[in-house]
Amino acid sequence: MYTSRKKIHKDKDAEPTEFEESVGQAIFDLETNSDLKSELKDLYINSAVQVDVAGNRKAVVIHIPYRLRKAYRKIHVRLVRELEKKFSGKDVVLITTRRIVRPPKKGSAVQRPRTRTLTAVHEAMLEDVVLPAEIVGKRTRYRLDGSKIMKMKAKNLIPKRRFCYEDFQRLPME
Numbered sequence: 001m002y003t004s005r006k007k008i009h010k011d012k013d014a015e016p017t018e019f020e021e022s023v024g025q026a027i028f029d030l031e032t033n034s035d036l037k038s039e040l041k042d043l044y045i046n047s048a049v050q051v052d053v054a055g056n057r058k059a060v061v062i063h064i065p066y067r068l069r070k071a072y073r074k075i076h077v078r079l080v081r082e083l084e085k086k087f088s089g090k091d092v093v094l095i096t097t098r099r100i101v102r103p104p105k106k107g108s109a110v111q112r113p114r115t116r117t118l119t120a121v122h123e124a125m126l127e128d129v130v131l132p133a134e135i136v137g138k139r140t141r142y143r144l145d146g147s148k149i150m151k152m153k154a155k156n157l158i159p160k161r162r163f164c165y166e167d168f169q170r171l172p173m174e
Contacts, residue, residue, distance in 0.1 A: 004028035009044050009065070016047075023048040023062060026086045034082065039075045043068055046097050050090070059091040069096045077132055095128045126152070133157045 007024040008016045016024065023045065031040040046063040053059050060083070064072050072079070072094060083092040101116040114120055127135060130152075137153040 007031075007044050009046060011046070019050055020045075020048045023060065023083075026083060029086075030079070030082050036075055036078060036082070039071070040079075043071055053091070057091065058089070059093055060087050061093050061095060063095055063097045066096050066098060073131070093129055094131070095125055098124060130154055130157065 004021065004025040004027070005016070007027045008020055010016055010020075027040065027043075027045070030036055044065070046065055048060060048062045051059050051061055062083075076094065080092045080094065084090065098121045099116055100118050100121050101112045104110055104112055115124075133154040133156045135152060135154050139151045141149045141151065143149070
């Protein structure tokens with residue numbers, strides 16, 4: 001029997017939480033009743049978390065596998081719109097699960113790929129958060145007290161999701 005459990009693939013046979021099952025059920029319902037049926041057939045999620053963002057709002061952060069990111073990007077706008085209808089009053093953010101590899105030790109012949117560095121993973125995560133929009137510029141401002149502020153310019157940002165953009169540092173990575 002095909003159920004919503006097939007839409008959640010956790011690492012090491014971990015049991016999905018109640019919230020992850022509700023997200024899996026929502027995706028399963030979309031697959032059975034909507035025009036997204038053919039696109040959602042082979043797609044699944046890794047995890048889902050509900051977080052508080054500024055302005056007394058909540059966001060649903062759904063982690064998707066790296067291998068399926070292109071398939072999700074094709075249907076991103078329609079999928080997010082339908083999921084926001086199901087989770088009314090909450091912003092839905094799809095983030096690709098990426099791996100950060102520590103720097104190699106001195107004398108090691110193995111080099112780590114640029115895509116697995118901390119900086120590259122965080123930049124890719126920012127692009128995932130603002131996905132329908134395109135980032136056209138970034139600046140990092142260093143203050144005298146040692147703190148950093150990153151300013152970003154983007155085209156076609158969605159104004160109602162402004163709180164998610166501002167609080168993207170607090171969104172869970174994994």
